[in-house]
Amino acid sequence: MKGIIKVLFIALAGALAFSFLHFPVPWLLGSIFTVLISQFIIQGELSWPPILRNIGLIIVGVAIGQQFDLSLFNGMGTLLLYMAALNIGLIAFAVILAIWTAKWTGMSLKTSLTASIPGGLSQFVLFAEEEKDVDLAVVTFFHIIRVVAVVLVIPFIVSGHIVTNGGQPVVFDLWLIPVFILAACSVWIGLKIKLPVAHFLTPVLLVIIIHMCGAEVPHIPVSLLHIAQLLIGAYIGLLLKPDMIRLPKKVLMAGLLNTVALIIVTYGGSLIVKWLLGYSFATSFLSTAPGGLDQMGLLAAAVGADISIVTVFQLFRLLFIFLVVLPLLKMAARKMIKS
Known part of the structure; x- marks a missing residue:
């Protein structure tokens, strides 16, 4: 409990400081930054149980479901082609990056491939655990440094393109309580059917179904979204552990260069999406960025x-990883073992 209280105060201090400095998305970025840095300074255990992160994800999932525009599916055929082309191009670049990483650092190609392909932090870590000849520490570091860097850096890149939505009410509507309870209960179904990022995606789908049935879900106050950002930010800040920097210097540098390269490539992809589909820069970049569905949402x-x-693009990538990339990676892993 002491560790949780410490993290809460550290995250809150960071959120307030970033808000005072007028940084973008201060409640998320401030909590990530201060909790991340505090691990290298403060002695004693720092703790943030996943259930607190999951509560934040449920709140954000309800908010996103409430704002989801179903008319997007009218032109889904063309959109699927663009998403497939972008993801095939990104995965191809990641494979090239993995080959270079393996040669430069001396790690196995299997480890490098598992570490370099973006998306699905938990899925790739699980894959690394199942494959005994994959370096789990390296894979975990690569994916975590990518998540942390993407979430910290991208808001500053899109900060000049932030759209204010001042129409949201500040007063908490009591009807939100049964909605949140129903959303929390629905997560059990998402987990049972192995829905990716179930604590986030199940509430999104639930609220969309509620809207399709003709009912309305009240707007979530900005203050509650700030709390959700803090709950998620504190968890992300604790992902990068101090003992991870004990990896070889070349591996640490490769992880950073890998992340920078993927951000640059997806930035180029976002400009193509903006040009072809006419979306705003913020929408295009968050749609193509190498972050997770929940973070980008x-x-x-x-x-x-x-x-x-953004949700549809990131969900497509996640499903592409699940249904195409991971099966191919497992096939390649078996061939590597036989050879």
Whole structure:
């Protein structure tokens, strides 16, 4: 409990400081930054149980479902082609990056591939655990440094494109309580059917279904979204452990260069999406960025990007990783073992 209280105060201090300095998305970025740095300074255990992160994800999931525009699916055929082309191009670049990383650092190609392909932190870590000849520490570091860097850096890149949504009410509507309870209960179904990022995606789908049935879900106050950002930010800040910097210097440098390269490539992809589809820069970049569905959805809600487009693009990538990339990676792993 002491560790949780410490993290709470550290995260709150960071959120307030970033808010005072007028940084973008201060409640998320401030909590991530101060909790991350505090691990290298403060002695004693720092703790943030996943249930607190999950509560934040449920709140954000309800908010995103409430703003989701179903008319997006009218032109889904063309959109699927663009998403497939972008993801095939990104995965191809990640494979090239993995080959270079393996040669430069001396790690196995299997480890490098598992570490370099973006998306699905928990899925790739689980894959690394199942494959005994994959370096779990390296894979975990690469994916965590990417999540932390993407969430910290991208808001500053899109900060000049933030859209304010001043129409949201500040007063908490009591009807939100049964909605949150129902959303929390629905997560059990998402977990049972192995829905990716179930604590985030199940509430999104639940609220969309509620809207399709003709009912309305009250707007979530900005203050509650700030709390959700802090709950998620504190968890992300604790992902990068101090003992991870004990990896070889070349591996640490490769992880950083890998992340920078992927951000640059997806930045180029976002300009193509902006040009072809006419989306705003914030929407295009968050749609193509190498972050997770939940993190990019959260940032989309925070900066006023088109939540529907960002969610669909990131969900497509996640499913692409699940249904195409991971099976191919497992096949390649078996061939590597035989050879």
